[in-house]
Amino acid sequence: MTRRAVVIGAGHYLPERVVENAEFEKTLDTSDEWIRSRSGIERRHFAAEGETTSDLATKAAQRALDQAGLAANDIDAIVLATSTADLTFPSAASMVQAKLGMDHGFAFDLQAVCAGFAYALTNANALILSGQASRVLVIGAETFSRIMDWNDRSTCVLFGDGAGALVLEAQEGNGTPEDRGILATDLNSDGRHKDILYVDGGISTQTTGFLRMQGKEVFRHAVEKLAATAVKAMDSAGVSSEDVDWVVPHQANIRIIQGTARKMGLPMDKVVVTVQDHGNTSAASIPLALSVGVERGQIKKGDLIVTEAIGGGLAWGAVVLRW
Structure with missing residues (x-):
């Protein structure tokens, strides 16, 4: 028998405020058509004043527990x-721990x-496998709305706020790709590419800073690296593209999502897409999309799922799991 980390609950939370693309037309030289055509994003959610990351996380976590x-x-x-933790320390996770009781x-x-989230799933899996x-x-x-430069139309229209959560439980499997749970993971980073996606401030510089991104460079790296990490994780799991029921990618840009699916040899009707409604919610985007996929009736028990994501660092990775 093989110990597996199996998903037994999923939940998400989005702040009440919905920001349509048209809202940016009032303050920026942009348009709904410009944003949609370049990113696929139509709207996003922004946290209310005083609403923190740990608040969002707690609500998503409670729904996953339920x-x-x-x-x-x-x-x-x-x-x-x-x-985007609430404070420098303590961790937002410990705040969630307290809020949940x-x-x-x-x-x-x-x-x-x-x-x-790919890194978090990999670490959680290791905690479970190690006992x-x-x-x-x-x-x-x-x-992420807290670190936007509202004068930079190339970045501030792309990001949103939100949270998603999964509950993983140790269960026994047979050690085959038919097992439920996390089957394989793959993580990577390359600090040489720091300058194409970063925040220009931090604790040691005593500044808050704003998100800065070289969009074309990020796109250039994204499709190749996302497809490669997904294929590597699938190979480790002993599965192929033909076995995959759903790809649940990081929801950053519809063109990246489409390009990665093509490179993996998968049609878009096997891809869970939520970027149009949430924008790029960074580490929240995969669990948000997983939870929404369950809510829509797309993701069902026994489905084989591949998730992949890339972000600042550069850091990227993939997880193969059976729901």
């Missing part, structure tokens, strides 16, 4: 992927920008 039929104290650990176990943040935890709450949550 779907799993569990209470917070049934969880051993929380892994929260975010680049979880009075044992451990919680920590993980920062790999848009690739954060360190039997149930792990894995969350992606962001308030």
Whole structure:
């Protein structure tokens, strides 16, 4: 028998405020058509004043727990992927732990920008496989609206706020690709490409900073690296494109999503797409899309899923799992 980390619950939360593309026309030299044609984004959600990343994360986590039929104290650990934590410290994960009423176990943040949820799933999987935890709450949550330069039309129209969460539980499998749970992961980074996607401020510089991006360069790296990491993870899992039921990619740009699907040899009707409604929610985008896919009735128990993401660092990775 083989120990597997199996998804038993999913949930998401989006702030109430919906921002349509047309709203940016009032302050920027842009248009709904310009934004849609370049990104596929039609709207996004922005957190309310005083609404923090840990607030969003807690609501998504509670919904995932509810779907799993569990209470917070049934969880051993929380892994929260975010680049926009409430405070420098303590971790947003520990704040979620307190807000959920979880009075044992451990919680920590993980920062790999848009690739954060792939990194978080990989770490949660390792905790379960090693026996360190039997149930792990894995969350992606962001308030990227807090780090936007509202005068930069090339970036501020692309990002949104939100959170998604999965509950992973240790279960026994047979050690084959037919097992439910995480089957394989692949992580990568290359710090030489820092300058194409970063925030120009931070604690050691005593500044907050804004997100800066060289869009064409990011696109150039994204399709090739996303397809490569997905194929590597599929090879490790012993599956092929023909076996895949759904690709649930990082929701950054519809053209990147389409290009990656083509490179993987998969049609778009096997891709869960939410970028039009959420924009790029960084580490929250994959769990958001997974939860929405379940809600829509697309993702069902037993489906083989490939997730892949790339973000600042550059950092990128993929996870193959059977729902």
